[in-house]
Amino acid sequence: MTSIERTAYPRFKRLITAHELHLFFSPTREEAAWAAERMDADGHQLALLLALKSYQRMGRFPKPDEYPEMVVDFVRRAVELPEGTTALWATGRTAERQRTEVRRRVGATYDQARARRIAEESVRKEAAAKNRPADLINIALEKVVEAGLELPAFSTFDAMASKIRGEVNASICTGIHDRMSAVERAELLRLLEERDGDGTTLYNRLKKPAQGPTWSHFKNLTRRLEWVDGLGDTSVWMDGVASGKITDFAGEADAADASELRDFTPVRRIALIACMAHKARMRVRDDLATMFCKRIATKIKKAKAELEEIRLAEREIVEALIGTTAPCSSTSTRAALPRSPWRRPRP
Known part of the structure; x- marks a missing residue:
């Protein structure tokens, strides 16, 4: 509730x-x-x-x-x-x-049947993009108030939002499931069974965040992107599904471990893992771009520091040359210099 x-x-x-x-x-x-x-x-x-x-x-x-x-x-x-x-x-x-x-x-109108109908239509429409029951209830409240009708009891809104939300989510999960091939579904279910090198299931590999921007981590992240892409074209699976729903389903999958997901119905289990894989593909690409930018920024910073060192060294050399080749300013020093034999005497 x-x-x-x-x-x-x-x-x-x-x-x-x-x-x-x-x-x-x-x-x-x-x-x-x-x-x-x-x-x-x-x-x-x-x-x-x-x-x-x-x-x-x-x-x-x-x-x-x-x-x-x-x-x-x-x-x-x-x-x-x-x-x-x-x-x-x-x-x-x-x-x-x-x-x-x-x-x-x-001047109010009492028509509970119409109020429930308006609330149900608004909840069903918004449930395709929103997942929190509180958000769905607030939308239904707004529509009923706009119609100038007396509000039904809160339990009516709560039960309606819960029921319609479940129906819409089941329809979305079925659509994701049906857009996948049998091979792709089997590949996702395999993630819950096979173990990674650290003893955890391959499913946990989808949850791993990016590490520091080192060259070895960059190469590992590239290999993870290839692995995630090999699971299937998730953009096809998510065709027509609102981004908010994908995020909520992926969050639900992220909060559960492999053993908990096995308790879900097959259709819902596959849909949640598919949303998790889709978000993982997006996250790995973002992490790769971020890590690449950080690596480039580090190289640029290091290059600027080296360039400044070279500039200072060159400046010291130039200043030393200027000090040794500059003309003397005192008269006595000029008089002591030998006269050139080719210089004509002044009249």
């Missing part, structure tokens, strides 16, 4: 601030007069006002035990009912008549 806290299903918060109480649960004078006209007893008036304000806030009628004491006490004091007044909740036809009065006042 999906936790209601993980969804957007409207409910009372555990902690309601004074600002929220005044903003959402404070009855107007018109609403207080409306409740007084329809109910004689103070307890019934309080219950009707609680149902009205809750419906305005949440689009549904909470159960009597859902109302926080602070909300009940705030509404009672807001309409100046006597201290100690408790909400008297009607049952049966009387309760239904009161709910009809509330719906009429807020």
Whole structure:
């Protein structure tokens, strides 16, 4: 069962601030007069006002035990009912008549069959791409609210999302299974049985992450890519499957070991391993590109350092040559130099 806290299903918060109480649960004078006209007893008036304000806030009628004491006490004091007044909740036809009065006042439509139909259509459509039940429930809630309909119970949404999600996932797994050849299916199942050099199954080889960017690791990663590619063309297997579904199925396969996967039905087992292989092919290619870039970056960094060393050495040589061949600047030194015999005397 999906936790209601993980969804957007409207409910009372555990902690309601004074600002929220005044903003959402404070009855107007018109609403207080409306409740007084329809109910004689103070307890019934309080219950009707609680149902009205809750419906305005949440689009549904909470159960009597859902109302926080602070909300009940705030509404009672807001309409100046006597201290100690408790909400008297009607049952049966009387309760239904009161709910009809509330719906009429807020302009809501009560059509549970239509609300369930809208929710089911939206869940079935989105289940082809999304896998988390909470996400499916939130989408169904949004569509029902947009239609201006009263929300069904949370259990209705939860059961619907679980059922449709299972049907859609089974259909996706069957499609992946049927797009594979018998040889390819046998090759994937072999991963759960055969052992690698370290004693683990070949299936665990699909999970191994890339190591440091060394030349030996690069060669090992290249061989792993060849091995994964040899399992089959996973892009054909995943034709028409949403990337989110592939990621979720691969994550489910990654969280399980070989012995746990053997407990799955054959179709689902093969589909999960196929998604794992598809993600492994993508990851190995990404790791190869990343490792290649890191290796090139290391070479470039080393080359730049060597080039700087050469530049500094050349600079020292040039400076030494300049120091030994520069013309003398003092007059005495120039006078001491021998006169060239080919130089004409000044007039």
